[in-house]
Amino acid sequence: xxxxxxxxxxxxxRIAAEIVPDAYTAAFGYxxxxxxxxxxxxESGLSHFLEHMVxxxxxxxxxxxxxxxxxxxxxxxxxxxxxxxxxxxxxVLPKYQxxxxxxxxxxxxxxxxxxxxxxxxxxxxxxxxxxxxxPPFGAFExxxxxxxxxxxxxxxxxxxxxxxxxxxxxxxxxxxxxxxxPGNMVLAAAGxxxxxxxxxxxxxxxxxWPSQPVSNDLLYPAPASPPTAAAEDDVDxxxxxxAYVVRHYHGPNALDPDRIAMRLxxxxxxxxxxxxxxxxxxxxxxxxxxxxxxxxFLDSGLMFxxxxxxxxxxxxxxxLIDGVFExxxxxxxxxxxxxxxxxxxTAAAIMxxxxxxxxxxxxxxxxxxxxxxxxxxxxxxxxKSVSTQTIARLLEKYDLQTITEVHAGE
Amino acid sequence: xxxxxxxxxxxxxRIAAEIVPDAYTAAFGYxxxxxxxxxxxxESGLSHFLEHMVxxxxxxxxxxxxxxxxxxxxxxxxxxxxxxxxxxxxxVLPKYQxxxxxxxxxxxxxxxxxxxxxxxxxxxxxxxxxxxxxPPFGAFExxxxxxxxxxxxxxxxxxxxxxxxxxxxxxxxxxxxxxxxPGNMVLAAAGxxxxxxxxxxxxxxxxxWPSQPVSNDLLYPAPASPPTAAAEDDVDxxxxxxAYVVRHYHGPNALDPDRIAMRLxxxxxxxxxxxxxxxxxxxxxxxxxxxxxxxxFLDSGLMFxxxxxxxxxxxxxxxLIDGVFExxxxxxxxxxxxxxxxxxxTAAAIMxxxxxxxxxxxxxxxxxxxxxxxxxxxxxxxxKSVSTQTIARLLEKYDLQTITEVHAGE
Numbered sequence: 001x002x003x004x005x006x007x008x009x010x011x012x013x014r015i016a017a018e019i020v021p022d023a024y025t026a027a028f029g030y031x032x033x034x035x036x037x038x039x040x041x042x043e044s045g046l047s048h049f050l051e052h053m054v055x056x057x058x059x060x061x062x063x064x065x066x067x068x069x070x071x072x073x074x075x076x077x078x079x080x081x082x083x084x085x086x087x088x089x090x091x092v093l094p095k096y097q098x099x100x101x102x103x104x105x106x107x108x109x110x111x112x113x114x115x116x117x118x119x120x121x122x123x124x125x126x127x128x129x130x131x132x133x134x135p136p137f138g139a140f141e142x143x144x145x146x147x148x149x150x151x152x153x154x155x156x157x158x159x160x161x162x163x164x165x166x167x168x169x170x171x172x173x174x175x176x177x178x179x180x181x182p183g184n185m186v187l188a189a190a191g192x193x194x195x196x197x198x199x200x201x202x203x204x205x206x207x208x209w210p211s212q213p214v215s216n217d218l219l220y221p222a223p224a225s226p227p228t229a230a231a232e233d234d235v236d237x238x239x240x241x242x243a244y245v246v247r248h249y250h251g252p253n254a255l256d257p258d259r260i261a262m263r264l265x266x267x268x269x270x271x272x273x274x275x276x277x278x279x280x281x282x283x284x285x286x287x288x289x290x291x292x293x294x295x296x297f298l299d300s301g302l303m304f305x306x307x308x309x310x311x312x313x314x315x316x317x318x319x320l321i322d323g324v325f326e327x328x329x330x331x332x333x334x335x336x337x338x339x340x341x342x343x344x345x346t347a348a349a350i351m352x353x354x355x356x357x358x359x360x361x362x363x364x365x366x367x368x369x370x371x372x373x374x375x376x377x378x379x380x381x382x383x384k385s386v387s388t389q390t391i392a393r394l395l396e397k398y399d400l401q402t403i404t405e406v407h408a409g410e
Numbered sequence: 411x412x413x414x415x416x417x418x419x420x421x422x423x424r425i426a427a428e429i430v431p432d433a434y435t436a437a438f439g440y441x442x443x444x445x446x447x448x449x450x451x452x453e454s455g456l457s458h459f460l461e462h463m464v465x466x467x468x469x470x471x472x473x474x475x476x477x478x479x480x481x482x483x484x485x486x487x488x489x490x491x492x493x494x495x496x497x498x499x500x501x502v503l504p505k506y507q508x509x510x511x512x513x514x515x516x517x518x519x520x521x522x523x524x525x526x527x528x529x530x531x532x533x534x535x536x537x538x539x540x541x542x543x544x545p546p547f548g549a550f551e552x553x554x555x556x557x558x559x560x561x562x563x564x565x566x567x568x569x570x571x572x573x574x575x576x577x578x579x580x581x582x583x584x585x586x587x588x589x590x591x592p593g594n595m596v597l598a599a600a601g602x603x604x605x606x607x608x609x610x611x612x613x614x615x616x617x618x619w620p621s622q623p624v625s626n627d628l629l630y631p632a633p634a635s636p637p638t639a640a641a642e643d644d645v646d647x648x649x650x651x652x653a654y655v656v657r658h659y660h661g662p663n664a665l666d667p668d669r670i671a672m673r674l675x676x677x678x679x680x681x682x683x684x685x686x687x688x689x690x691x692x693x694x695x696x697x698x699x700x701x702x703x704x705x706x707f708l709d710s711g712l713m714f715x716x717x718x719x720x721x722x723x724x725x726x727x728x729x730l731i732d733g734v735f736e737x738x739x740x741x742x743x744x745x746x747x748x749x750x751x752x753x754x755x756t757a758a759a760i761m762x763x764x765x766x767x768x769x770x771x772x773x774x775x776x777x778x779x780x781x782x783x784x785x786x787x788x789x790x791x792x793x794k795s796v797s798t799q800t801i802a803r804l805l806e807k808y809d810l811q812t813i814t815e816v817h818a819g820e
Contacts, residue, residue, distance in 0.1 A: 024764045063693065067684040068750060074757025091761060122695025129651040130698050130718065133819075135543045239649050241539035274477040283473065285532025288540050308540065340478060347484020351501060354434045355765065409543075 004373045005195045009203055011211040012183030016367040017198065018359055018375070023191035026097055027360040029089030030108055031186040031368040033216060034179035036083045036155040037297075040219065042166065045159015046175050048081040049124050049167065054088065055079075056116040058106045063116075069103050083153055084297060085368065091357035094192040098201060105187075105205040108180060117169040125165070128158050135308065136244035138235050139408040143246040143304075147404045152220025153297055182206055184214040188364030191356025222300030225403070240409035242288055243311040245318065248404035249325075251294050251301035254369055259296050261386045261394050266292045266303050267341040268333050269324065274340075276324050281309075287317050298369065311410055325400040332392045346380045414783045415605045419613055421621040422593030426777035427608065428769055428785070433601035436507055437770040439499030440518055441596040441778040443626060444589035446493045446565040447707075450629070455569015456577065456585050458491040459534050463582065464498065465489075466526040468516045473526075479513050493563055494707060495778065501767035504602040508611060515597075515615040518590060527579040535575070538568050545718065546654035548645050549818040553656040553714075557814045562630025563707055592616055594624040598774030601766025632710030635813070650819035652698055653721045655728065658814035659735075661704050661711035664779055669706050671796045671804050676702045676713050677751040678743050679734065684750075686734050691719075697727050708779065721820055735810040742802045756790045 006016040034047045057063045073096050079088045088107060092100045132138065141156045148154035159167075187202055189195070251266075252258040270277040270292025281290040287309035295302050309317050352358045353376045362379075366372045374382075416426040444457045467473045483506050489498045498517060502510045542548065551566045558564035569577075597612055599605070661676075662669040680687040680702025691700040697719035705712050719727050762768045763786045772789075776782045784792075 025761065064684075064689070071684055071750065071754035072757065074754070074761050093760065119693070119695045123692070123698075126652070126695065126698035126719065129720070130545075132651040133545045135540075241542040242536070274474075274481055279474070282533070283529070285529045285536070288533075288536035309536065310539070340481065344481035344484070347482065350503065351435065351484050 002375060004375065006367070006373070007199055009182065009199075009206065011206055011209055012181065013185055013187060013202065013206055013209075014367060014371075015187045015189075015199060015202060016363055016373065017189035017193050017195050018191075018363045018373070019189075019193050019195055020191050020356065023356050024093075025091050025356050026094045026100075026189065026191040026193045027089065027091040027356040028097075028100055028104055028187070028189050029087055029360050029364050030104060031188055031364040032086045032088075032180060033084065033184045033368060034086045035081060036157045037152045038179065038219060039155060039175075041151070042163065043171060043175060044155055044163035045124065045157070046167065046172060047086055047179070048157050048159065049120070049164065050172055050176060051079050051081045051086050051088075052120050052123060053112055053116060053172065054107050054110045056113070056120065057111050058109055059111060060106055066103070066107065069099070073100055073103070081157055083155070083157065085365065087361070087364065089357075089360055089364075091191075091355075091360075094194075097194060097197065101198065101201055102205065105202065108185070109209070110176075112169060112173050112176060114169045117172065121164060121167070124158065125161060128161055128164065131158065135240070135242070135408075136235070136246060136306070137240070137408045139244050139246045139406045142235050143248060143404050143406040146406060147248050147302070148222055148300075149220075152218065153222050153300060177210070178214070181214045182209050182211050184216070186364055186368040188360055188367060190359040190363050218299060222297065234406060234410070235408035242308045243314045243410045244408040245305075245307040245314060246404075246406045247305035247307075247402050249303040249305070249400055250398045250403060251303045252296065252398070253301040254296040254298050256296075256301065258394055258397065259294065259301065260382045261390045262301070262303065262398070263294050264338065264341050264345065264383065264386050265328075265333065265391055265394060266294045267345060268337050269328060270305065271341070271344075274344075276328070277321065280320055280324055281307075281317060286313060286320070290317070290321065314407070314410065329395055329400045332388055332395060335388055338386070338388055338391065342383050342386065345383050349376060349379060412785060414785065416777070416783070417609055419592065419609075419616065421616055421619055422591065423595055423597060423612065423616055423619075424777060424781075425597045425599075425609060425612060426773055426783065427599035427603050427605050428601075428773045428783070429599075429603050429605055430601050430766065433766050434503075435501050435766050436504045436510075436599065436601040436603045437499065437501040437766040438507075438510055438514055438597070438599050439497055439770050439774050440514060441598055441774040442496045442498075442590060443494065443594045443778060444496045445491060446567045447562045448589065448629060449565060449585075451561070452573065452576065453581060453585060454565055454573035455534065455567070456582060457496055457589070458567050458569065459530070459574065459577065460582055460586060461489050461491045461496050461498075462530050462533060463522055463526060464517050464520045466523070466530065467521050468519055469521060470516055476513070476517065479509075483510055483513070491567055493565070493567065495775065497771070497774065499767075499770055499774075501601075501765075501770075504604075507604060507607065511608065511611055512615065515612065518595070519619070520586075522579060522583050522586060524579045527582065531574060531577070534568065535571060538571055538574065541568065545650070545652070545818075546645070546656060546716070547650070547818045549654050549656045549816045552645050553658060553814050553816040556816065557658055557712070558632055558710075559630075562628065563632050563710060587620070588624070591624045592619050592621055594626070596774055596778040598770055598777060600769040600773050628709060632707065644816060644820070645818035652718045653724050653820045654818040655715075655717040655724060656814075656816045657715040657717075657812050659713040659715070659810055660808045660813060661713045662706065662808070663711040664706040664708050666706075666711065668804055668807065669704065669711065670792045671800045672711070672713065672808070673704050674748065674751050674755065674793065674796055675738075675743065675801055675804060676704045677755060678747050679738060680715065681751070684754075686738070687731065690730055690734055691727060696723060696730070700727070700731065724817070724820065739805055739810045742798055742805060745798055748796070748798055748801065752793050752796065755793050759786060759789060
């Protein structure tokens with residue numbers, strides 16, 4: 001028996017929970033509408049930097065105490081920052097609900113001390129350097145800059161060396177007060193959750209949080225088409241063994257119902273096992289990776305293509321990929337392959353729903369983005385309702401033309 | 411209610427299952443004693459190459475059919491190869507037990523066609539090239555070669571470009587017949603499993619498998635001490651943003667009961683959150699990564715250290731790390747920090763046991779390696795029985811001296 005419950009506290013904090021009374025664990029998370037696209041130029045990287053600072057201590061706990069309690073409660077506790085969200089989450093045994101919620105909620109009011117800020121800046125700079133050493137060596141970030149420009153969705157989540165070095169604790173505190181308003185956050189829960197106790201405790205713990213109206217107008221709406229597409233923007237990474245290519249195609253945004261069909265189409269084209277690209281490029285040994293996936297932002301959507309292969313095979317492989325896309329564009333997909341990916345997608349969703357820690361992201365993110373709850377059965381129905389006609393219509397709306405292309409290591 | 415059941419079929423196949431009747435899923439896997447250390451020089455990389463070939467088709471299925479059925483049954487299905495094992499596994503809803511087992515068992519008799527071998531060779535070569543582009547740029551492999559020489563545990567799981575290019579399908583078929591004997595394999599299961607049906611079906615499906623005695627004498631036993639330690643063996647990766655260091659310390663092997671205490675000691679020293687190295691090097695922004703973990707082989711054990719940081723900080727950071735190790739060696743660990751890591755380790759184990767797909771690896775690997783079943787409660791008891799005196803004794807037996815060190819990117 002799965003039950004959805006939700007409420008909004010007087011201070012604006014929204015709470016959403018998918019309750020599965022016989023689940024073995026309970027997962028909790030704060031979903032904050034705060035990400036790279038909300039940042040101005042001098043704030044570039046601030047959302048992610050702030051995510052780090054949240055673990056550096058509160059009025060009630062030192063960093064060591066935070067760390068120790070997270071350990072004691074067990075399970076995966078972590079956080080991440082994307083273009084549009086910062087999420088803090090953890091899974092615990094049900095008996096720890098109260099302790100976990102108290103800890104997570106306390107973390108949402110970090111002290112943000114100057115000394116911690118200065119030290120953590122070094123950690124961020126090292127994280128930036130780390131990604132410079134990893135394939136595809138900045139090609140994803142470069143592709144986003146090309147598609148969206150250098151602000152909004154084109155911003156790097158980590159920021160740049162320059163923006164991080166110039167950042168001040170004052171700017172972080174101002175940004176925090178603006179973005180970490182209760183009205184800009186969702187407290188989500190999934191699994192073996194006591195919802196009444198959750199609401200009561202959250203009400204008490206957040207009673208002192210300041211509550212001002214939050215503007216969520218997009219600072220930099222996504223441009224309809226790429227601003228520029230200069231080929232000389234390719235990433236310079238000369239000593240690699242393989243070459244890397246990132247491409248964008250148009251796709252539905254996070255509010256567009258067509259996103260469900262596009263995910264299936266992307267799975268048919270470029271899932272990492274059994275897709276058209278898999279049989280054409282991977283199974284044949286032509287490429288090390290050739291995959292597609294969708295990414296949905298509030299006002300823009302993309303299908304990504306990622307290719308890695310020997311340097312001398314890039315041109316031939318891109319031609320094969322173009323062939324795969326052209327055939328899909330012209331002929332659509334077969335009934336058989338559509339049913340196969342529907343089976344695959346729904347089977348995977350059913351298996352993942354075993355873990356409250358996995359359902360949490362669906363519950364929290366849907367509520368933050370769309371104030372919508374989509375249970376597993378509803379999700380499966382949506383996938384099953386996609387037909388080859390839906391895909392044909394989708395292909396009229398979003399043609400499979402490359403709109404951005406970035407190479408690294410050539 | 412958790413119940414352990416096991417049996418050995420007439421052909422020598424061992425079956426071990428941890429049965430949790432109210433689990434939501436069931437996980438199954440074949441654990442084969444076949445890994446890099448079982449290979450001779452011309453066979454280097456063969457175990458891993460063979461793992462790939464297993465998915466290329468059987469007498470009953472094409473590669474496309476294998477792929478499609480794995481998708482239909484849902485859940486994570488995959489395989490991996492290490493120095494000592496090759497493992498094929500998957501998690502399904504209980505109603506698919508029979509189909510999953512039939513598929514997995516069929517895969518264990520691959521056709522190994524010449525044409526598939528030639529194509530898959532290209533895939534392996536690309537996988538080797540891929541790892542050359544990834545931090546720490548071969549430093550782990552180099553460290554193993556230094557510690558163990560170029561045979562046995564010193565062999566690269568992927569093999570080398572040269573060994574893969576020279577390999578023949580005949581050699582693979584001979585290796586397969588030798589290593590994939592039922593007597594050299596464990597069929598493991600975990601979760602909502604029908605054990606009687608499992609044994610009955612496995613008996614029927616493997617009835618035709620040839621069964622000869624298997625010698626599991628180690629071809630190249632691990633040397634007691636490193637053969638050489640030439641500093642010029644450092645990995646050349648000049649254009650990296652960060653520098654990378656891999657070190658080895660002595661540790662217990664997979665049959666040594668002290669391995670439990672060593673895992674806790676390693677967590678105290680260098681776990682990625684809240685350890686001594688974490689507070690000294692990560693929280694302070696001195697390094698991007700500074701972590702330790704243990705690895706246990708049949709006749710040898712290691713504690714690994716991994717450091718990544720700015721090039722100019724390597725020397726100072728290694729000095730700090732030496733300081734941390736020396737203090738532990740001289741003073742042991744405190745009661746408080748030991749209890750903290752016991753809490754952390756057992757809490758994580760409890761949380762992971764939620765998933766049959768996670769328990770499977772413990773059940774299968776323990777049975778293959780030690781013919782031992784260790785339930786969650788027993789595992790927790792073992793961790794809890796470790797005292798500061800156990801750690802003190804451990805530190806006498808395994809001193810914390812660096813025995814191997816490899817640098818990359820300097």
